[in-house]
Each structure stands twice: as structure tokens, then as C-alpha cells.
Amino acid sequence: MRDDVELIAVVSGAACVAGLILAVVALVGTRRPAGPAPGAGPGLSRLWYGSGSTPAERRSHQALLVGALLAGAAAFLLTGLPVVGLLVAVAVPGTPWLFNVGRAEQRAIAQIEAVGEWTRRLKDVSATGQGLQQSIIHTVGTAPEEIEEEVRLLAARLQAGWLGRSALLAFADEIGDPVCDQVVAALILHLTDRGDRLGDVLGSIATAAAAEVATRREVEAKRTQPRFAVRFLTGMTLATLVYGLLNTEYIRPYATPVGQLVMAALGATFVGLLAWVRSMSRPQRAARFLPAPDPEEAIA
DSSP states (O other), X not given: OHHHHHHHHHHHHHHHHHHHHHHHHHHHOSOOOSSOOTTOOHHHHHHHHTTOSSHXXXXXXXXXXXXXXXXXXXXXXXXXXXXXXXXXXXXXXXXXXHHTTTHHHHHHHHHXXXXXXXXXXXXXXXXXXXXXXXXXXXXXXXXXXGGXXXXXXXXXXXXXXXXXXXXXXXXXXHHOOHHHHHHHHHHHHHHHHOOSOHHHHHHHHHXXXXXXXXXXXXXXXXXXXXXXXXXXXXXXXXXXXXXXXXXXXXXXXXXXXXXXXXXXXXXXXXXXXXXXXXXXXXXXXXXXXXXXXXXXXXXX
């Protein structure tokens, strides 16, 4: 009988580790950053580096991942229940993922507002008679903070000899919003026909960007209630986990193999419901219309 219990515990522990890996992969997404670690396969690289686009974001993800493993191991040693360890490990990266609901949309709105502001500045600079590429380079020093890095990279590519079309397409791909696509499309058309109405077009796009920002902010305000529900449920879940860790009598009925299965089913259902509620509070991503840049056509 004792051997059977030990076997069940080993199998449960292995299942928890596999479930933890799948849960973390689901949370960090499937986008792999450039330059994977030497010797790491695609799956391991994606799991370890996450979806961060900067070294700081990747280091933060790695620290969170290590913290999740340590917290899960500590919870398992404290309670002796592998499912509790799994739930705690999932809660470490899952809590900021749930509490930060809406942050990405707010950053996107601020970024589009910055694109509109940069478009107005580009219009003013181009009105002085400078060429488009020189006008873009001269806006680096006054670019809004939200897109300062992208504008600086765009200017650096132009100065390095990139084709104007390829550099602008790369800029639009980094911003990743249809409003920026409109600006870039107007600039690409100007590169080909050299028309004298660029200022009027940029002014119209900047005005449309301001209207888009106002609309998105209105929509964001209406999503406050479901996002509050996500944060409230997340807080209640954390309180329940902490109470269970501090009061072993509360989770003692789940100490049997059947109790562990019941706890795993309840935990998976609750996590799924939280993710579902979070998804309802997020708007659909607007479709872009510009293609991705072709690396082979970048250099003139």
C-alpha cells in the first residue's frame, strides 16, 4: 500500500512539472526573440526568453520564471501536496499577467498618440524644403518618448544606406498599428512620386490619429468594470492560496490522491475562467495592411 502511495506521488509530481511547463509556455506566448541562446532548441529558447523584445524584458521574464519554480518548490515542501506547488508556481507569473490587464492597450494608445505628434513635427520640418529622409533624421531629437527608439532606429537605417521603402516598412512593423501604416504608406508614396502635397496628407493623418486615440480611450473607459473583476478575482485567489499555505488544516482534505485530482481540476477550471474573463476585457487587434520588410531589399 505504501509503495502504491509513493508511486502515485511520483506520477503526480511528474504531471505537475509537465503542467507547469505548459502553463508557462501558454503565459509567455509563442513569439521567440531574435538570437536564441547557443545550444538551446526552439522550445527551450521560447520558454526561457519569453516574448520580450528588449534585454531588460527578457531578464525580467527569466527572473519571474526562476521565482515561479522556487515558489512552487517551496510550497510543495511546505505542504507536501504537488498540486499546491503547481498552483503557486503558476500564480507567480500569472498574477502580474492578470493584474496588468489593459496595460498593453494603454501603451498602444500612447504610442499612436506619439505617432500623430511625430507626424505633425515631420510635416513642419518637411515644409522647410528639406528632403523626406533628411526631415526624418532631423525629427530624432524631438521625437516623442513613446516612439523615440523606433524613430532613432529609422533615422539610423536611412543614414546607413537602407532603401527608404525598406526602412519605413521596418519602422511600421516595429510600431505594429494601422494608424502608423497610414503614415508610412503616405511617406512611401511620396518617395515614388515626389508630390508637393505631402504636408497636407500628413496633417490629415495626424488629425485622424488624434480622433483614433480619442475613440480608443473611450472604449478603454468602458472596459474598466471587467478589468476590475479580473483583478478582484486574482486578489481573492492569492488570498486563498496564502491562507491554504498558512493553515494546513484548510487543505488537509485534499491530501489524498483523489483530493489532489479534485484540487487540480478545480484549479485548472478557475485559472481558465480568469483567462477567459481577461480575454473579454481586451479589444480585438486592428488589422494592418502594410507588408513586412524584405531583408534582401533593405540595402540599396
